[in-house]
Amino acid sequence: MSEPTAHHHDDEDTGAYRGPADVTVGAAHATVDIQLSGHFDPILGRHVWRGRLRGLAAALPAGTPLGSGTDVTITVTTDDGELTATARITEVDLWGSHMVDGTSTPPYRTISDDASDD
Template identity: 40%
Template structure:
């Protein structure tokens, strides 16, 4: 995990995708930031191609849970496939990767 230099945190690596009760292991690139206007943390990303994920998306399944190897979890929404056959994903609230803790005087 490393920041991109513009206030975003990011994660690149393996994730467990839980969609419609099935666990699928894929690589992901996720990034997020705290949105001070809404008071929530928003995150987005891309999942590597996985036929199991694509099949569930085609069946209308959109709710997804992502889990990183260090135990962080985030609930989100599975989005359309990209040109390479992977799927985009987005969520708000707790992200599926570690983020630095902010002190009240840093907000």
């Protein structure tokens, strides 16, 4: 298994994160490599995001429910502290990664977050 990569912003227009994160499903907890990205949706009036959790099934105890619709909590540790968000598993991709859709503010800084610092 490869080492998790350090976090970075991939897209200056939308914000993104790739790197290690703590993922909690029910009472089970693991640290896995994730890749998340999103954008501000003016129709919904909020930031929408989606991502991939790599190696989640192998990192959690056997029998942990990971089906479509399962809620997960994702915590990313940054230089600014911890950012936590809730997402829902939508599917498993061809490589066995769990795909998630964000249901709250994303666990990474967005461009609007950066603008508010000015």
